[in-house]
Amino acid sequence: MLTVEDLRVYFHVKRGLMGRRSYDVRAVDGVSFGLAHGQTLGLVGESGSGKSTIGRALLRLVGIHSGTIQLNGTDVRELRGRMLDFRRDLQAIFQDPYSLLNPSMIVADIVGEPLTIHYGLKGRQRDERVAQLLDQVGLATYHMERYPSEFSGGQRQRIAVARAIALEPQIIICDEAISALDVSTQSQVINLLKELQERLGLAYLFIAHDLAVVRHISDQIAVLYLGRIMEMGPAELICSAPRHPYTQLLISAIPVADPIEQKKRKAARSQLPPSELPSATNPPDGCPFHTRCPQAVSRCRNEVPLPRQVRPGEIVACHLID
Ligand code: SF4
Numbered sequence: 001m002l003t004v005e006d007l008r009v010y011f012h013v014k015r016g017l018m019g020r021r022s023y024d025v026r027a028v029d030g031v032s033f034g035l036a037h038g039q040t041l042g043l044v045g046e047s048g049s050g051k052s053t054i055g056r057a058l059l060r061l062v063g064i065h066s067g068t069i070q071l072n073g074t075d076v077r078e079l080r081g082r083m084l085d086f087r088r089d090l091q092a093i094f095q096d097p098y099s100l101l102n103p104s105m106i107v108a109d110i111v112g113e114p115l116t117i118h119y120g121l122k123g124r125q126r127d128e129r130v131a132q133l134l135d136q137v138g139l140a141t142y143h144m145e146r147y148p149s150e151f152s153g154g155q156r157q158r159i160a161v162a163r164a165i166a167l168e169p170q171i172i173i174c175d176e177a178i179s180a181l182d183v184s185t186q187s188q189v190i191n192l193l194k195e196l197q198e199r200l201g202l203a204y205l206f207i208a209h210d211l212a213v214v215r216h217i218s219d220q221i222a223v224l225y226l227g228r229i230m231e232m233g234p235a236e237l238i239c240s241a242p243r244h245p246y247t248q249l250l251i252s253a254i255p256v257a258d259p260i261e262q263k264k265r266k267a268a269r270s271q272l273p274p275s276e277l278p279s280a281t282n283p284p285d286g287c288p289f290h291t292r293c294p295q296a297v298s299r300c301r302n303e304v305p306l307p308r309q310v311r312p313g314e315i316v317a318c319h320l321i322d
Contacts, residue, residue, distance in 0.1 A: 001203060002035040002058075002171060007067035009050070009057050009227075013281065025280050027053040029227040030067070033220075035171065038197060040204040042218030042235065044211050044250065046277050050227035051207045055173045058205070059092055071170075088118055091164040093157070095176035100160050101148040107134070108144035111162045118167055133162040136199075137192060154185035158192065165196060175207045190217050212254045215239045220313075223247045226280055226288040229307060233314025243316045245295050287319065295320060 009028040015021045028050040035041050043051040056062045058069060060076065069076045071089060079086050094100060101110050111130045115121040121129060131141045137158040148156055157177065164172050174193070178186045194217060196202060208214050214221060215235055222232040223246060231244035242248045256262050277292075278284055284291050290300040299319050307315040308322075 001037050001072055002205075003068075003070040004034070004054075004058070005032050005068045005070075007031045007054065007057060007069065008065040009053050009062055010065040023281070024065075026227050026283065027280060028057065031222075031224075031227070031229055032067075033222055033229070033232065035203050035205060037170070037203055038201045039219045040197070040206050040217050042214035042221040043205065043207045043224060044209065044214045044221060045224035046209060048226070048277050048280055049224040050280075051209075051224050052175055053227075054224075055092065055175045055205060055207050058173060059090065060086075084118060088114075088167040089170045090173065091167065091169040091171070092173040092175060093160045093164050093177040095179050100163065101156060103148050106145055106147055107139075107159055110148070110159060111144075111166055114163065114166050129166070130162075133166055134159075136165065136196065137162045152185075153181050154188060157181065157185075157189055161189075161192065161196070165200065165202070168200070169202070171203045171205065173205045173207065176209070177206075178213065179208060179210065186213060187216075193217060211239070211250045223250065226278065226283050228288060229315070229317065230289065231314070231316045231318075232307075233311065237311060237314055243310055243314070243321065244318050245293050245320070246289050287317075 007028055008026070008030055010024040010026050013023055013025055031050070031054060033041060043054060045051045053062060057064055064077070071086065076086060108127060108130050111133055112121070112126045115126050115129055127144065130144060134141065134143055139155065139158055139162070148159065151159065178189045181189060190213070193204065197204065204217070206214060206217055211221075218235040220233065221235045221238045223230045223238070223244065225246050231238060231242065231247045238247060239251060242251050278288070286302045287293065287296070287300040287305050290296045293300065297319065303319065305317045305319045305321075307317040310316045310321055
């Protein structure tokens, strides 16, 4: 349904006196993936890994340097007169629902707005549909008359979900959609998303920095680092037997109940050199992860590892795989 091929998003930055020095920041640097009907692809990585930029490129909120994005076989850059259809098929939920929920509008108008724009629904007809949508996300009809400020964070995210599903999209991009919620509200929203997926056949691109959260909802996971995919494959495989040193590191940071396993993970983490994610404005040569990789060899410093298939449906970009 959604195919992304060799996607590159560069931001042109000007520095120095009169902006004389300029260079490109490679926020996304050659990313490819696919998303099928009713499936969830988790994009995971630290802040600055490019995961949110991918979501924004799909929503056409940022320009693409090169590569293709196809929705049902149509290149999104050639939509021209069909932008409304595209917006209907691809919806988004963000971390801060306030960015989407106008604080001066009541819920009936927030959720009903896309129905008016796309289908011309008004009055009672629209209110009936809004009531159905609120019911689908676990809110009541009387919530229609309330303002966003009268709801908890979890309820506001439910309103955002109701608005996102109003147009019966094929794909919802969930960009850190539950990151600001407490753990129990996170699992309630994840359960709601799974339930809606089953009922409506939705596909999700689930973007988050927390692999522990992503694994609960994803069928496939792509691990990103400095704008590139380090490892991608079935969620079960990625979480139970990661092959890339960076994925192994992310897994080791997930707390587990078993004290022996927890000790092993702590030991694995302690091997990591104490360094931050390098800046995307000045990425390292060779493997982007080599400045932090406990298993780096000399080749890693000057040769970029290409993604290779290592197990069915799984790719890894690491020289150790050779
Ligand atoms: Fe580590 Fe080298 Fe593999 Fe990069 S290519 S992850 S630096 S071993």
